[in-house]
Amino acid sequence: xxxxxxxxxxxxxxxxxxxxxxxxxxxxxxxxxxxxxxxxxxxxxxxxxxxxxxxxxxxxxxxxxxxxxxxxxxxx
Numbered sequence: 001x002x003x004x005x006x007x008x009x010x011x012x013x014x015x016x017x018x019x020x021x022x023x024x025x026x027x028x029x030x031x032x033x034x035x036x037x038x039x040x041x042x043x044x045x046x047x048x049x050x051x052x053x054x055x056x057x058x059x060x061x062x063x064x065x066x067x068x069x070x071x072x073x074x075x076x
Contacts, residue, residue: 003029
């Protein structure tokens with residue numbers, strides 16, 4: 001089973017101090033047998049995406065589902 005993360009460059013996000021930042025936004029993570037099926041699963045699992053103005057989506061295959069946490073504040 002393949003795992004993908006879906007991103008878009010459309011839209012803005014806010015920093016904790018309420019500043020607008022142009023960056024990638026994560027639309028979701030999904031899995032399936034191939035990238036097309038994974039995209040279909042993403043939409044099925046997140047129906048609200050159809051109601052947004054997002055259109056251009058980038059899919060990146062993940063090696064595994066392990067998560068690693070870091071802190072920008074604690075990084076020297």
